[in-house]
Amino acid sequence: MDESSFILGVDLDGVVGDFYGAMREIAAEWLDRPLESLKKEVSFGLHEWGIDEYGGYDRLHRFAVTQRDLFRVMKPIKDAPATLRKLSVRGIRIRIITHRLFLKYFHKTSITQTVEWLDAHDIPYWDLCFMKDKGAVGAHVYIDDSPSNVERLREQGCRTIVFSNSTNLQLPGPRADTWQDVERLVMEAYDEWRTGTLNLFGASSFPR
CATH class of the missing domain: 1.10.150 (DNA polymerase; domain 1)
Structure with missing residues (x-):
């Protein structure tokens, strides 16, 4: 891959x-x-x-x-690890992008705990990125729950799914309330990508 x-x-x-x-x-x-x-x-x-x-x-x-x-x-959200395994097996490259290093002086602790947690729950990923500007690393579709992250990604033209919780109810869709919703929305985008018709919210067709 x-x-x-x-x-x-x-x-x-x-x-x-x-x-x-x-x-x-x-x-x-x-x-x-x-x-x-x-x-x-x-x-x-x-x-x-x-x-x-x-x-x-x-x-x-x-x-x-x-x-x-x-x-x-912390416990995984219901069905998240299993769904990510299914998506990975289907050929989708999982790129973890997190802003866990926003506070100084304990970056090593945060990184170590993150890697151990991902491995402990058998969560597949090809890339692990610790950064604030998530659009800078590139993905065909993003999923995030932070209102500021979602708004920033969409301003950059990135196709972004909102994962629902009480912090982001004011944001427009596409929205996933469960990981079954995530799987459906990601597979719809994946099928569009395979046929060369994936669009970024009204932008021209996304390059394959």
Whole structure:
């Protein structure tokens, strides 16, 4: 398989891994509050949990990764690993693109936990990219849950699927509520690519 393959750009947190579920459990401990007191439906930044008066999101994130192995212990989102295996077997190149290195001084920890988690759940990938500008690495179709990432990718002309959660309900589709939806949307794009008709939201036909 080479760069002429169909490439699926996959975000991890909130798409493949249950980031918000894991963070909710860690935040309950960090805040010394009952788990049920923390809302499941949150916005980007987790302000609903009242973390700002305790140092804010960056401080909670640092604790979660360095002291509670966040990227190693979070559970996969239902059907994500199995669906990625199916897509990989069909010849789709999985390119993991994540912005997990946005905080300084513990990059090695974040990278190590990420690789171990992917291997532990047998999640196939050909490329693993840690970067903010996801459009810079290239993919035929992206899937992401972050509102800012989705908007930026679409502004760049990238065909992007929104993976639904409470942080992104305001975004227009195409949208996947489950990994069965992801599989269907990706295979539709893959079939278009194979026939040379894959378009990027009204742009000219995507080169094969």
